[in-house]
Amino acid sequence: MNKPIRVRFAPSPTGGLHLGGVRTVLYNYLFARRYGGRFLVRIEDTDQTRFVEGAEEYIFKCLDWCGLTPDESPVHGGAFGPYRQSERKPMYRKYAEQLVNDGHAYYAFDTPEQLESMRNELKSAQNPSPQYDGKTRMKMRNSLTMPADEVARLLEMGTGYVIRIKMPDNETIRFTDMIHEEVSFDSGLVDDKVLLKADGMPTYHLAVVVDDYLMEITHAFRGEEWLSSAPVHVLLWKYLFGLDKMPQWAHLPLILGPSGKLSKRDGAKYGFPVFAMNWKDNKTGELTEGFKEKGFLPEAFINLLAMLGWNDGTEQELFSMQELIEKFSIDRVHKAGAKFDFEKARWFNQEWIKRTDASMLAPLVKNILSENEIADIDDRYLLQVIGLVKDRCSLLTDFYTQSFYFFQTPAFLDKASVIPKWDALKKSFFTSLKDEFSLISHFTMINIEESFKKLAVTMNLKVGDLQMIYRIMLVGSKMGPGVFQISETIGKEESVKRIENALLSFEEG
């Protein structure tokens, strides 16, 4: 078996792309790259009622930001197109009809109302969700219960119908999942899923099998929520193309939110994103924040996602995409779902900020600053500042709070920390300090510190207290790198200016 490896990500364009989706893409991508295969994206837009404008474009933007470029897709092209299922609509019907002819599927004419009433009649505490299955199908209006000429007549009249799979009675359906190993189902307990809808579109079940076959997919990765319908897919493979052609399945463990299933709400509720990038719902106007906008580096996002359900067995936690490609293996993917922990996610980002060169960070930081009305920044100066503060940022957005005072005189001074210690002597220290500064020809942190301390000793004052006050004068609060470092960076003129400002401000009390 030397078929070239081909994997796919098959999203439906209905909204934001969340964590679990991106991780599925990532594992697909890593697997393809690891084994020299092809990674393709197929858009599953068979449900016309759920189509969302802009969602497909958004998905590709997210992949782009993550650095997960498909080899084939509706926008990247490829020899197995079209890559949108809506554009493949005419291809599915013949397979559905073939199944009917072979006795594996049947026409069903039940209207939505009739289905509804069947369910209502059968519904009970013991059976809260009655199925269209081996037990009920003979009570319904379909080509199994109606005489052939009646069926032919209805079809001829153009009566609406769907094609349903006829699940066999007493079969055990087994397959080997790359993650869960042997999985088995009793066919009699699975319902007769609709394969072809009344509008002529296939459902996911038919489309995924037909397209995986036509696109020569060898390994199919998807979320574990699909495991329950896998028997339908296995059966379709058996009936249509042969089990030997079926891709190897890998059902990925779910990513859970703080209280169970990860939902869009969790993001809003717990203050962390669930989508890769900002998603705006055009109907409600609601904006859901993405990891990118929250201040994540794509490298960190990829890294943390990779570690949610996989590790290489060593203590290493920080991986670049290249390292992941080299080390990823499907048999080290977990069976159990993982609860997403935003604190750990922040840590990954912090580590990536630390290990990313200031010059790479510069354009991103520039953006953050300009969003906060700090513009016209000198590039060399910016690099210097980034170098000073990047170890204290865990999100890119932290660069503003950690560095704004390098670019503008602080508007707010933490006077509460100064006033109790403030007196005439200290005031005269800072007044004299300005004069001392004017004597310094090279305004470096060493020289600043030296004259600062010399003056303190001369006036018989404690250096520590003064240093704290000086920090508040320059920064506004008790934070940031060394005070003399800051002073050197902003320069003599600005340092003096901030001392004067502060002096005035402290006088006001």
Place this chain on the structure above:
RNA sequence: GGCGCGUUGGUCAAGGGGUUAAGACGCCUCCCUUUCACGGAGGAAUCACGGGUUCGAUUCCCGUACGUGCUACCA
């Protein structure tokens, strides 16, 4: 309700018949720093429960509980 899948500290997790049950995040203490971080050194905290199998089970088997997914002409 039925069916599927799962269960090592609060979270991510290594390990897997005999171990002091790794490591990371978070939390706490201390050091560094008269700031806040970074960094360093420590600390508290785990094998869901009950039966087997075995000389010995966290590890294998069976139950139970719990969690989660599916149970749509949605994916």
